[in-house]
Structures are given as C-alpha cells and as structure tokens.
Amino acid sequence: MPLINVIPGEKVPVAPMNVRLPVWRVPGWLLPLWWLLRGLVRLTVLAVRYWWLSAPTAVGLWVWVRLGGLVLGAVVLAIAAGCLGWWRWHPASWLRFGWYPLVGRWRRLWVYRPRWASTMATCGLATAFAGDRYVPQLLAVRSDRYGDRVTVRLLPGQIPADWGRAAERLAYAFRLREGRARATARADRVELRFLRRDPLAGTVAPLPVPVVPDFDALPLGVREDGEVYRLRLAGAHVLIAGATNSGKGSVIWSLIRALAGGVRSGLVELWVFDPKGGMELGAGLPLFARFAYEDLDGMAGVLEEAVKRMRRRAARLRGIARQHTPTPDDPLLVLVVDELAALTAYISDRKVRDRIKDALGLLLSQGRAVGVHVVAALQDPRKDVLPFRDLFPTRVGLRMTEPEQVDMVLGDGARDRGAVCDRMPETSPGVGYVALDGVREPVRVRFSYLTDGDIRELGRQYRRLCDTDEQEGAA
Numbered sequence: 001m002p003l004i005n006v007i008p009g010e011k012v013p014v015a016p017m018n019v020r021l022p023v024w025r026v027p028g029w030l031l032p033l034w035w036l037l038r039g040l041v042r043l044t045v046l047a048v049r050y051w052w053l054s055a056p057t058a059v060g061l062w063v064w065v066r067l068g069g070l071v072l073g074a075v076v077l078a079i080a081a082g083c084l085g086w087w088r089w090h091p092a093s094w095l096r097f098g099w100y101p102l103v104g105r106w107r108r109l110w111v112y113r114p115r116w117a118s119t120m121a122t123c124g125l126a127t128a129f130a131g132d133r134y135v136p137q138l139l140a141v142r143s144d145r146y147g148d149r150v151t152v153r154l155l156p157g158q159i160p161a162d163w164g165r166a167a168e169r170l171a172y173a174f175r176l177r178e179g180r181a182r183a184t185a186r187a188d189r190v191e192l193r194f195l196r197r198d199p200l201a202g203t204v205a206p207l208p209v210p211v212v213p214d215f216d217a218l219p220l221g222v223r224e225d226g227e228v229y230r231l232r233l234a235g236a237h238v239l240i241a242g243a244t245n246s247g248k249g250s251v252i253w254s255l256i257r258a259l260a261g262g263v264r265s266g267l268v269e270l271w272v273f274d275p276k277g278g279m280e281l282g283a284g285l286p287l288f289a290r291f292a293y294e295d296l297d298g299m300a301g302v303l304e305e306a307v308k309r310m311r312r313r314a315a316r317l318r319g320i321a322r323q324h325t326p327t328p329d330d331p332l333l334v335l336v337v338d339e340l341a342a343l344t345a346y347i348s349d350r351k352v353r354d355r356i357k358d359a360l361g362l363l364l365s366q367g368r369a370v371g372v373h374v375v376a377a378l379q380d381p382r383k384d385v386l387p388f389r390d391l392f393p394t395r396v397g398l399r400m401t402e403p404e405q406v407d408m409v410l411g412d413g414a415r416d417r418g419a420v421c422d423r424m425p426e427t428s429p430g431v432g433y434v435a436l437d438g439v440r441e442p443v444r445v446r447f448s449y450l451t452d453g454d455i456r457e458l459g460r461q462y463r464r465l466c467d468t469d470e471q472e473g474a475a
Contacts, residue, residue, distance in 0.1 A: 310362070
C-alpha cells in the first residue's frame with residue numbers, strides 16, 4: 001500500500017482507488033447484425049478497390065441471369081474478338097492500354113500483395129511502434145515488356161536511399177532479375193523498378209547522323225524504355241569511365257558520329273588525343289582537325305594551344321555574349337582524350353605532366369561557356385589519377401571492377417540509386433549509366449556500336465569539308 005507524508009516524520013497509508021468503467025451490455029441479437037454489416041463494408045471496399053475484377057463479374061452475372069448463358073458466351077466471344085482485332089490492327093496501343101495494365105493489376109494481386117508484408121519486414125522496411133506494426137503501402141504496379149514499376153508510399157522517416165539499399169533484396173524476394181529505386185515527383189512516394197529481362201541486351205546499331213547536330217540533344221544510344229538517349233554537350237564536359245573492354249570506344253565513336261554532320265560543315269572541330277599510339281581512334285583521322293598520338297610533349301603543346309584559343313575567344317565575347325554560338329568561322333572545339341590517365345598520372349616527365357594538368361584544369365574550368373569541351377575516357381577513376389573529375393558535369397559509368405568506383409565516378413550514393421556498374425557482365429560492352437549534375441537519378445543506356453567498317457565509312461562520307469576542297473583543288 002502506498003504511503004504519503006501528512007506530518008513531517010510520519011507516514012499514513014493511503015488506500016488505492018478502484019475505478020470501474022461502465023459496462024455496456026449489447027443484446028445478443030445485435031452481434032450477428034454487426035458482423036453482417038462489417039462484412040458488407042469490407043466487401044464494398046474490396047469491390048471498389050478491385051473494380052477491374054468486380055465490375056466484369058457483376059455484369060457477367062447480370063447478363064447470365066437476365067439473358068441466359070448463350071448471350072453471355074456471345075458477349076465474351078465478341079469481347080475476345082475485339083481484343084484480338086485491336087492487337088492485330090495496332091499492337092503497340094493494345095499492349096500499352098490493354099494488355100500491360102491488366103498484367104500489372106494481376107501481378108499486384110497475385111505476386112506482390114501476398115508476400116508484401118513479410119518481405120517488408122525481412123528487408124528492414126517495416127517498423128513497429130507502441131505495439132502496432134507499420135508497413136509501407138503498395139499503391140500501384142505497372143508492367144511492361146521487360147518488368148514492373150511498383151509505386152510505394154513511404155513510412156515517416158524513410159527516404160528513397162533506404163529503398164535503394166534494399167532494392168536488390170526486394171528483387172530476389174519477388175523472384176525477379178534486378179531491382180532499383182528512384183524518387184518520384186511526390187516526396188512521400190518511391191518507385192521500384194524490377195526487371196524480368198534486360199531491355200538493353202541487344203547491340204544497338206549506329207544511329208542516323210544529323211545533318212546539323214543539336215548540341216543540346218546528340219543521339220548516342222538507347223535508354224531502358226526504348227527511347228533514343230540524347231546527350232547534352234552544350235555547356236558541359238563528359239567523363240567516361242570503365243574497365244578494360246567495357247565499351248568506352250562505343251561512347252566516344254557514338255559521340256563523334258553524332259557530331260559528324262557538324263564536322264563536315266565546319267561547325268565542329270575535333271582535336272583528338274590517343275596516347276595508345278593512335279590505334280584506338282586513328283581510323284577516324286579524316287574527321288579530325290588535330291590528331292596527337294605519339295609525342296607526349298606535343299600533346300601538352302596542343303592542349304596549351306587550345307587554352308590560348310579559349311582565352312582569345314573569351315576576350316572576343318566579353319561583354320557581347322555569355323554563351324558561344326558555333327559558326328563555320330568560329331566552330332565548337334571538342335577535345336577527345338581516349339585514356340586520360342596516360343596524360344595525368346602515368347608520365348614520368350614531371351614537367352610535361354604538370355603542363356598537361358595545368359592546361360586541362362583551365363579548359364575544364366573555363367571552356368564550357370566559350371565552346372571548348374573536353375570528352376575524356378579513363379579506366380582508373382581514383383582521385384590521384386584524375387584530380388579534377390568534379391569539373392565534369394556529365395559522367396558515364398560503364399562496367400567497373402569495384403563498388404567504390406561507382407560513387408567515385410557518378411557521385412556519392414549513385415550505386416544506392418541503382419547504378420550497379422560493378423555488377424555488369426562482360427558480355428554487355430557499351431552499357432552504362434549516365435549521371436548529370438543536378439539530376440538525382442542516373443539513366444541506364446546502351447550506346448551504339450560502330451564496327452571498323454562503319455568508322456571508315458563515316459570518315460569517308462563526313463570528312464572535313466575544307467580537306468575535301470583541298471583534295472579537289474589538287475586534283
């Protein structure tokens with residue numbers, strides 16, 4: 001029994017208070033009525049939620065009761081014939097608006113929902129508070145040819161990065177191939193992308209060459225959704241990183257092919273550096289205004305010449321324009337470096353190495369606005385190899401050997417957001433993720449593949465117009 005102090009030094013026992021809540025007695029005949037009412041409410045909610053099942057079922061029962069089984073069979077055959085005709089007449093719209101929405105709802109009901117709560121708990125995405133369990137809400141499932149897009153409402157305290165770290169476990173839990181998570185326009189939702197098969201498994205043929213290149217949208221490859229991927233070169237530098245035989249050449253040649261129309265008309269000048277002795281990029285020699293491939297001291301001189309040209313252009317545009325507009329008299333200057341580490345880290349001559357680093361630092365920090373762009377490829381993305389990698393707004397990550405390299409190239413947290421470059425198979429060269437400064441989600445792309453014959457034909461057909469005129473004059 002608890003004690004209280006009434007007089008200093010004395011304790012008086014206090015009897016506990018018994019509080020009895022009023023008891024409401026419900027007649028027994030109301031219980032079945034309550035159970036029936038609750039069951040009807042639940043059935044109504046389920047019927048509204050799964051209207052795509054309940055509505056056809058109700059209509060079918062009404063036709064069967066009122067008009068008979070023969071009429072019901074005729075209606076079913078008519079609907080089937082209409083769907084078949086739709087599929088034969090316009091299969092793309094049938095798949096988009098007819099078949100795939102039905103598949104998505106079916107997979108939500110029979111694949112995801114039965115294992116949803118248990119999967120959330122085992123993957124660490126459900127929580128408990130005050131004895132109650134809280135599970136993220138499954139909102140929608142949209143299916144397509146290659147997989148599913150699952151929209152989920154986040155629990156309070158969760159962020160898309162939490163789902164990105166668990167995406168691989170979720171994919172295996174639902175018996176699927178690959179999983180990635182990305183943020184949506186609404187802050188309380190996240191979209192999971194599960195693949196049943198890889199949409200970028202096939203090789204991408206060379207894309208058509210635009211007569212006048214659009215520097216804001218250069219066609220380089222194909223995205224996961226089947227659309228053409230277009231790279232923005234205006235106001236950007238491009239870094240391409242990947243292991244040996246990962247397809248860096250596909251990215252470079254796809255970019256050169258997209259610029260070939262401008263090379264022929266004089267809108268673009270390509271200054272190409274191939275420290276491997278010219279073996280990688282020498283086939284496109286007719287397209288290049290400058291081609292440095294042997295002497296490292298000469299490469300440093302060409303880079304310094306590009307710096308001088310950049311400064312002269314900046315002085316000419318000062319107070320007139322804030323962004324350079326390419327013309328045949330003042331073309332866009334694109335510097336392509338096949339193996340950047342060979343110029344910044346693997347040179348024994350310290351003076352030459354410092355000259356190259358100084359020139360590249362100036363070009364990367366000051367060249368974008370005046371139409372001088374650097375496109376560089378390398379295998380080793382470590383900071384001591386590429387000390388100014390943060391100056392590349394556009395980064396392409398191909399197959400890599402270590403998980404840490406993904407964040408080095410594409411930015412912190414890129415791997416958690418789905419850029420699993422270290423898990424790419426060697427049988428898929430040219431597949432990579434493109435990350436842009438200011439854009440959270442990387443885009444998965446397969447770049448087009450140009451054979452040696454395609455490259456030679458590109459050089460013959462789109463060689464620099466001034467070279468063609470010189471040859472015709474000599475003849």
